[in-house]
Structures are given as structure tokens and as C-alpha cells.
Amino acid sequence: KAGVTQTPRYLIKTRGQQVTLSCSPISGHRSVSWYQQTPGQGLQFLFEYFSETQRNKGNFPGRFSGRQFSNSRSEMNVSTLELGDSALYLCASSRHRQGAYEQYFGPGTRLTVT
């Protein structure tokens, strides 16, 4: 079974630009979550999508948005990039059934904002 895939793996953008990151979950997983990882703030939850609907949202400004498609693939968008948005963005897909829960992460997209 293929794992979670994220594209692109590396990205360099300039302040003020926007960026779109993509995540394809494990087959059969309908939930996709996004996390931002930085040395200073650690791992922070951005949002979660389930069946094309945002189910949870973290404490991030409106510049951060996302969506999920009918095939469960998800994208996140960051508009008007700031230097502080430089981070590793991790996507995770998950499934919860019969009292068991599993969540697996993709390899991440490293975003550098200059």
C-alpha cells in the first residue's frame, strides 16, 4: 500500500508570493491533516479535512487555507508569504475504525521564504 505523498518536496518563494502544497493520502483514508513544524514553535496543527469539509482548524491566520477533493487529495495554500512561514509542512492521513486509530505522515514539504 502506497504511503502519504507530498509535492513538492522543496520550495523557495519570495515574500508576498503565494504557494500551494499538495498531499495525497493513503488509499482508504478520508481524513487529511496539515501541520507546520518550525524550530521555535515545534509541531503545530493547521487544519483537518474530512470528506471535503474542514473539520478542525488551528490557530493560524486566514492566509493559510486548504481544501480537499473528492478523491481525498488535499491542498493547502499560503498567500502573501512572510519570512516566518518558512517551515516544514507535514501532511498526515488517518483512519479511525473499530476503536483503533491510525495516522501516518508524508515526507513533508520544506518551504523557504526569502
Added chain:
Amino acid sequence: AQTVTQSQPEMSVQEAETVTLSCTYDTSESDYYLFWYKQPPSRQMILVIRQEAYKQQNATENRFSVNFQKAAKSFSLKISDSQLGDAAMYFCAYLPETSGSRLTFGEGTQLTVNP
């Protein structure tokens, strides 16, 4: 607010020895899941082990086992027969049943394995 605390920023262990990483969490929920993830230099987050709070038996995965103390809100990870490949950052994470898939992570423990 739910919090996860890993009080050991760094740990080291000799190859083939045993090491225990600590994690405590704060919650008022009764149904939840706990996880340990490993993040090697490649930055890939790898699920090491998970524990359902409703299960009294501690989870075990090969050389990895946990000591889950629900009343004390403690969830430590024991790595037996440590190998060089175990060197990584380890994160403890918490997920309440009612929270969809929103994980709360601890700050991480950097584990060094000495040959």
C-alpha cells in the same frame, strides 16, 4: 487546554542498552489515543507505537514498549537493545476521541545512540 510535555530535550544511550523517554499529558477527556513518533534526520515522521486509553495492557512493538499510567497521565517509551538507527527526535502525541485527527505534540526528545 490539552498539553503534552516531554521533560527530556536530549537523551543518549549506548548501543544495545535500554532507554526510556518520558511523556506526560494533561487532559480532562477519558477516551483518547497516545502515540510516539520518530523523526530521523530525513524529517519523515514515523509512527513507532500507539496506545488506546481504554486498553489497560501496555502496547508493544518489537523492541519498543510503553508504560501507560492513565491516572498519572504518563506515557513513557522504552527502547530495548538500542540500535544506531534509533537515533532520532522522538515526539509524544495525544489525540482525544472527540477531536477528529488533531494531534497535540510534545516538544520532542533528541535521542543519540552511541556505538
